[in-house]
Amino acid sequence: MAWSTIDTSILTVVTVLTFLTFHSIVFHRRPRFPGPSGLPLLGNIFQIPRGRQWLKFDEWIRLYGDVVGLHVLGQPTVILGSAKVANDLLDVRGNLYSDRPVSIMAGELAGWDQGLGYSPGPHQYRFREFRRLCHRFIGPRPSQHPRILRMQEQSAASLLVKILQEPTQFMTHARQSTGAVILQLAYGYKVIKDQDEDPLVKIVEKAMQGFAKASEPGAFLVDYFPILKYIPDWTPGASFKRVAKLMRHDLKKLYDVPFDFVKRSMKDSTVTSSFTSAYLEEKGTPTKEDEGLIKAAAASLYSAGADTTPSSITSFILAMILHPLVQARAQAELDSVLGKSWERLPAFFDRDSLPYVNAIVLELYRWNPSVPLGLAHRLTQDDVYRGRVLPKGTIVWANIWTMLHDENIFPDPTEFRPERFLDEFGKQRTLERHEDPSVIGFGFGRRICPGMFFADNTVFITIVMMLYVFKISKARDDQGREIEPRVEYDGFISHPRPFQCTIEPRSEEAELLIRRECVG
Template identity: 35%
Template sequence: MSDVVLVDLLVVALAFLAFSTLYSRGKQKQLPFPPGPKRLPVVGNLFDMPAGSDWITYTRWGKLYGSDVLHVDVVGMHVVVLNSVKAANELLEKRSSVYSDRPAMKAFTTLISIDWSAALEPYGTRWRGWRKSFHENLHPAAASEYHPLEVKAARVLLRNLLEAPEGFYEHLRHMTGRIILSVAYGIDAKESDDYFISLAKQALDIVATATEKGRLLNLIPALIHFPSWFPGVGFKKEAASWARSMKAIVDEPYAAARKLMNNGDATPCVASTMISKLDGVTPEGESHVKAVTAEMCLGKDQTASALQSFVLAMVLYPEAQQKAQEEIDAASLPYLSALCQEVLRWHPVAPLGIPHRLTSDDVYDGHFLPAGSTVIANAWAMLHDETLFPEPEKFKPERFLGPMTKCPDAAFGFGRRTCPGRFMARSSLWIGVASILAAFKISPKLDEHGQPILPEEKFDTGLIAFPAPFPCDIHPRTRNAEKLVRDSLI
């Protein structure tokens, strides 16, 4: 394709988007868009869009423009940001019939071979089938059946922390990986350096990188036809290797689960449960099981992120750790549960979640929301709302011991797109936190002068926000605790 044709394609794409903007404005019926940054002709707010930690920028804009709903125009594509639980409940929950779609990402998902992901799938028949399977296998009663597997993974975590505390960052991801492999596939992962856990980590890293690099492609799908040297699609050079890795996470753990079943060694898990319900394993049925179980692998890092935030909080807020441990010693656990709620609020694992798509024109609070808008639920803003959470920047588990006894589910999404694995995620977090606090004390590293090194609250800017690596000291609370950890897996 010649450079002239490429330029012509881009001009046509921009012209089409500009026309779409004018057309949607013509349908406004005199109602304004929600407030937001001033737009430039054609490109709109393209140059205003944040390059990282978007949730912070959107929260600041909400305060600047005095609105819990914002409108941003990116080359004719409408983006609506919801900064309050009230707005999210009204639109994503009460009007879920028109807010449950996903933005068109076909070019992106096909390019990296992740078109099997229910989280990214447009609202429709295939998605409803996947969602039904998630509910059947991960509803509260079903999730409770996996508690023994979560406890076993937590014991391995404690052993790893005892033997190599400096590797806590990866030990936490390993714990959540063990849980998902056993729950989804019946695979008993190795205590360290497990192939399937590494495979899942690689897939998750690819999704995070590709999501960040593929922003412009999702806004202008026509860019898929442009060469990799063109701005915004440079990641196409890496897409082929990414696609191979994404195919591996779908096929290889599933093949291992089938082998366990064929050998009579399978334990109860999602894969074996779903396969047993099939009247013969058709290609369509097999693809369905593969999609559901692989999606579970992609969801494991939300719990890992929460556990890493917990460790960071314990370093920065030792008084919270002390209260929780005193409660554990007394076998009374309301504060521990409140602490887990506060972890999810303090630094939500997915600050912006995955965008929704509005399928028909709508009106909210006197503002026009055009069909086709990308709708972002800013969980960070909701969970740092000063009217709901005084001093929101501080880690204060006590806030969940009063009238507000449960963290709003903003941490897990809204409406028909709420995370189906949230019940297991909450229990895995609780079991991990309780196990660590029962056995270990977490404290800051000391510098050469014996002064504590307090880490900054820095987080990655991907779909899932992990704390940036930080140093800390993790050691057994008592000799008896150390012995219990050593003996727990014998």
């Protein structure tokens, strides 16, 4: 006899309630870390906000300590609030904490589980191969290769021209410039010049918007109730399935379009060496599995930096508006190194001579980190920490925001103070792991961002070039009054909310340098 819709609904409710009751009983039988009390069966689900979760987690950490225990619909969860506990668990015991939880929306439905971010743990071949490729192509040594450094310098110089021509569109320019350099690295694809919006950049941007939205904890109910993935698309409340289909469609285009470009270029002997072409040449005759892996790896390479680096660049502009004395000190340092003859732009070989500019980069990572919560880890077997049992399957969030705003390590953490990273002589201090934003900001353990060195170079060269040739200040309204920007950030990949500013060349000579070096 066929089941009616009512019968199916009743069975679903009973199944969910049984599941919640069982997991709630098991969870409460074990001593857990202190945390906010939740509702019976449901736990803390309604206490986790839909956005800016890191701020709520920061509030709990200050109340309950640097390991906060939660449960969400019977799922044990802990929030890590100090670099020490993150090091103890995610670094030292990385073999236990390097798995990812199953993400129904971002992973299974949208398709991001094929890439590095959501792939299963380090014991899986796919994960190991992703890491091998990234280390070979954008690891600490490859990232210092002259060809890659020159590529980044050219990209930063092109950004200067775009800002000079359309200074009010600085957010768009930063995103497109970052996307262009990663596309060149990943696929050997050079963005079309003199075009408002490159078609491939647009494909990637759409896919990344889906990634960021699907990755937010609590954004989609299906992540808490996986059984919902089986309901028909036309069912009331199933709009998430239609959203997921669009996300998967955008991701497929990201996988296929640039990959096909590389294959055509290799066939026509017009290929430019890239992450994708190097892998295909290594394989000789790649299998379908090989092709699927490199598509996912290249897309992961892009997703790791295409949205995070623009966040750092726009944060830099916001910080310079609010702290003109910081900008002035950095420009004085640059003038002392390069002079005011305006003969050339700053380059990577100047970096060691610019401790204050380097301190600005570190303070940007600390002040408003691009990914303040990171992606969740999952415990693969029972563990004991500080006398309490962390059961297998526990979800672990490292609240990077709290670690970088710890008053004991960073006094006055809401203040933008680059000098905190300098010694009494104005030289850059040697930093321990727990006080180094350039490490903490990129994650922990075996899940630390493999593109961190490439990303750091991109941020540095963009910032140092902008500081040398531009003056960044507050915008003014029609009456000539300064417009005070608000420091507000949103999104799983956290960006400042749109703000106005004035960006203009520091001098006529600076403008001529931009045009000579970047256009001519």
